[in-house]
Amino acid sequence: MTAAMAAADLGAAYSGYLAHLADADEYAATELAIGLLDAGVPAERVLLDLVAPAQTEVGERWARNEWSVAQEHAATHISEQVVAAVSGHVRPRPTGGRVVVACMDGEWHALPPRLVAEVLRLRGWQVTFLGASVPAAHLVSYLHRYDAHAVALACALPMRLPYAHRMIEACRRSDVPVVVGGRGFGADGRWARRLGVAWAPDAPSAADLIADERALRGVPPARLTHLADDEYASLVRRRGELIDSALADLRERVPSARAYTAAQLDATVSDLGHVVDFLAAAVYVDDSSLFAEFVQWLAEILGSRGVPAGAIALPLAHLAAVLRDFPRAGRALAQGGAALPGAAR
The missing domain is CATH 1.10.1240.10 (Methionine synthase domain)
Structure with a gap:
């Protein structure tokens, strides 16, 4: 044909x-x-x-x-x-070495990496697909047991980037080269480059990269010197406190929020958790556009469900006030607020 x-x-x-x-x-x-x-x-x-x-x-x-x-x-x-x-x-009968394919710890979108695994298998690699949410320690233990040519890791959500970085470094300490993919690293792979790891936009590109070990290993180092200021670590430590204070502020400013059902309350707490987690990820890679893209996406999702953009603007303003001594978080919150529908440009 x-x-x-x-x-x-x-x-x-x-x-x-x-x-x-x-x-x-x-x-x-x-x-x-x-x-x-x-x-x-x-x-x-x-x-x-x-x-x-x-x-x-x-x-x-x-x-x-x-x-x-x-x-x-x-x-x-x-x-x-x-x-x-x-x-x-x-x-097809395998003709190449072993490639391990897995999702990052906490990442449950397993179908895209499964497609990568099958394309690699079709191209002759011996593939082990470990599936969704593989803990880093378990992956490293597996790599120590089996001689892998490479590891392909998937991440769909940018808020998982700090965990992804730790998983990438754990694989490297086992001397196994890593290629990553998925929307979590940015549509153009810019956050993969920030973490110092090879990135592939699709399954065929991943297969080509894995076949070229020199290109797989020859990536510039991570650019994360900004983490020395401890801003990311402070955000992580204060996660629960930030969610609770944002929820309390929302109830204070929006009386109807006080009458939320248990399901509505759970959804609100989940959304606030995502706001804090995406903010922390933006601080981790020092890129405010990560948070702005998330805010745009969240506004579209909530808008399709009849929730106005103001429901997002209030928590962003509250967090900006609470985190006034966090300059990188402040820049991300400002860019996120500007990304909301109807925001003054």
Whole structure:
């Protein structure tokens, strides 16, 4: 089958695959993918041009409040089963060394790194996929037991970057080169460069990088000298206090918040926790744009659920006042506030 024919088949199949996900029809989705393989479409293209973009659309439908969390979870499970079916249908014999693929500790978005693992397997590597949220100590123990050529680590949320850095350094102390990927490192990989680690924007790029050990190891060192000022560590120590004070301030300023149901209160505390965690991550990598991008995303998510931007502006203003002696946090909060819809430019 030519590349043009494969692209045409995938284009025609995409809407059908999305419909199967919407209907939670695992069998139809699997049959569609296997049918493409039988028609001569390469397995890598089925994974990257069908399953991957469909999963992106699933996430966007959740973000637009078109799909519930339950629908998103069901669709993700089906795509995981489809990936397993494709992997079982095409079983290339390994010709390369072992590559370990895992999610960062605390990172639960396992499908994207699973796709990377399968692409590596298709290209001849012996792949061990460790799945979601792998503790650093357990990963290092595994690396000591097995001789790995490289480790591929995924991170979808920038708030996990401090943990990612510790995990990367733990792998390096085991003398195993690391490549990272995922939205958590920035759309252009800028936070990976700040942490001094090789970054790949997609599965084929990760495969090419892992095949080039010189490029994998030849990355500039981390640029984190700013952490000497202890601002990040202070934010982490005060996390609970900052969440509690922001919640108290919100209740003081918005009387309706005092009547929140248990579910509404839990959601508010969770959102405030994310605000503090993303702020800490922005301070860790010394990049206010990280926090501004999060605020924009949060405003879109909450806006689709009928929550006004003011609900975010109040906690940001409160934190700015409480953290007035934290210059880098203050800059991030100011940039985040400016990113809100309707903010004065």
